[in-house]
Amino acid sequence: MDLLIKNAVINNLTTDVLISDGRIIKIAQNINVPSKTLIDAAGKYIVPSLKNGHTHSGMTLLRGYADDMKLQPWLEEKIWPAEAKLTPDAIYWGTRAAALEMIKSGTTFCNDMYFNFEMSQKAYIDSGIKSASGPALFDFFDPVKAKDMKINCNSAIENTDISQNNSLSLAAHSIYTLSRESLEWIADLATSKKIPVHIHLSETEKEVAECITRYGIRPAELLRETGLLDINLIAAHTIWLDDYEIDLLAEHNVTVVHNPVSNMKIATGGVFPYSKFKERGIRMMLGTDGCSSNNSLDMFEDMKVAALLQKFHTNDPEIMKAEEIFNTAAGTDTSIFPQLSSQIKEGAHADCLLLNQNTPELVPSHHLISNLVYSANGSCVDTVICNGKILMEHRRVKDEEEIIERIRSISEELYG
Numbered sequence: 001m002d003l004l005i006k007n008a009v010i011n012n013l014t015t016d017v018l019i020s021d022g023r024i025i026k027i028a029q030n031i032n033v034p035s036k037t038l039i040d041a042a043g044k045y046i047v048p049s050l051k052n053g054h055t056h057s058g059m060t061l062l063r064g065y066a067d068d069m070k071l072q073p074w075l076e077e078k079i080w081p082a083e084a085k086l087t088p089d090a091i092y093w094g095t096r097a098a099a100l101e102m103i104k105s106g107t108t109f110c111n112d113m114y115f116n117f118e119m120s121q122k123a124y125i126d127s128g129i130k131s132a133s134g135p136a137l138f139d140f141f142d143p144v145k146a147k148d149m150k151i152n153c154n155s156a157i158e159n160t161d162i163s164q165n166n167s168l169s170l171a172a173h174s175i176y177t178l179s180r181e182s183l184e185w186i187a188d189l190a191t192s193k194k195i196p197v198h199i200h201l202s203e204t205e206k207e208v209a210e211c212i213t214r215y216g217i218r219p220a221e222l223l224r225e226t227g228l229l230d231i232n233l234i235a236a237h238t239i240w241l242d243d244y245e246i247d248l249l250a251e252h253n254v255t256v257v258h259n260p261v262s263n264m265k266i267a268t269g270g271v272f273p274y275s276k277f278k279e280r281g282i283r284m285m286l287g288t289d290g291c292s293s294n295n296s297l298d299m300f301e302d303m304k305v306a307a308l309l310q311k312f313h314t315n316d317p318e319i320m321k322a323e324e325i326f327n328t329a330a331g332t333d334t335s336i337f338p339q340l341s342s343q344i345k346e347g348a349h350a351d352c353l354l355l356n357q358n359t360p361e362l363v364p365s366h367h368l369i370s371n372l373v374y375s376a377n378g379s380c381v382d383t384v385i386c387n388g389k390i391l392m393e394h395r396r397v398k399d400e401e402e403i404i405e406r407i408r409s410i411s412e413e414l415y416g
């Protein structure tokens with residue numbers, strides 16, 4: 001057996017957890033079998049790890065580079081010119097830094113959208129976390145760019161070794177950076193290759209207004225017309241939707257990703273329509289968004305902010321209870337990301353966290369999940385296990401010093 005965790009606390013019960021081939025195979029008291037690795041988790045809670053549904057990991061190099069600006073000038077004047085300087089090596093180390101931050105704050109999976117995804121994917125594999133990533137797709141309505149995009153995308157898919165833990169998701173940037181013809185092409189490709197598509201959807205009111213001007217219909221209707229609702233679609237932000245569009249997302253089983261900190265920082269103006277998604281049984285995930293619009297990848301922060309934002313916005317403290325947002329952040333058992341499990345149970349993927357019961361933020365423990373959502377932060381996590389492997393123990397992560405050093409020197413080199 002690969003890993004035996006002794007004396008961990010689940011639901012106030014002290015128990016052992018046996019892990020083999022990346023799965024939890026037994027949860028019981030007094031398991032005594034030989035194992036390659038043994039963790040004594042006496043005095044520690046075991047909980048599912050967090051899963052980041054939408055991020056741009058390579059952007060760690062732009063943390064704090066440009067803040068306090070409106071979305072469009074922020075992108076056009078600051079972020080896109082700075083990104084133009086990023087080399088494949090910079091993206092590799094930027095993603096290693098993102099993975100390091102995620103591990104240190106209890107996240108073991110991210111759904112990424114960035115350039116040079118081959119470098120990001122290598123970084124995830126080297127870091128040990130699970131991921132979904134794929135070619136970044138945008139054409140800015142230019143047929144020459146669209147042609148290059150298709151050639152590059154096809155060759156990237158052909159030449160990439162995809163494992164189940166580090167899977168493909170086509171990173172279709174948005175309806176405002178992709179022509180209708182390219183959106184249709186992406187839907188066809190996703191259908192034929194059975195790959196999910198990851199897109200930004202209705203983040204700002206401006207995006208909706210431009211869509212109506214250009215096409216005479218709203219964004220979700222455009223996704224339906226281009227075939228993107230007929231595939232596995234993961235849509236980030238999903239703020240400015242009308243009821244008909246929300247019905248469309250429900251009907252087509254779209255996964256929506258809430259990014260509360262990024263939305264509030266960029267002041268997108270609207271609020272994720274949580275109750276309407278919940279009523280219709282729409283699958284939800286939580287995400288940090290990129291490191292330059294958050295600027296942290298700590299999902300504990302996003303859990304708390306998500307819950308507070310809903311309560312404040314609706315004037316209803318009963319909306320988005322701690323369990324609801326914790327379960328959303330712990331991920332989802334779906335065919336879209338088969339590498340994920342959201343619970344600690346036999347048969348689940350062995351992606352979990354150990355937290356010391358004596359951590360001040362977790363004492364007293366009237367209600368563990370409430371403490372995790374409203375009191376804890378990423379630095380309360382003691383040990384991180386992903387795919388049955390220990391990625392952090394007593395807050396030490398392999399290669400940490402080298403990653404920090406590299407990020408400092410690359411950032412200095414590129415941005416002075």
Ligand SMILES: [Zn+2]
Binds near residue numbers: 054056200236289
């Ligand atoms: Zn984003």
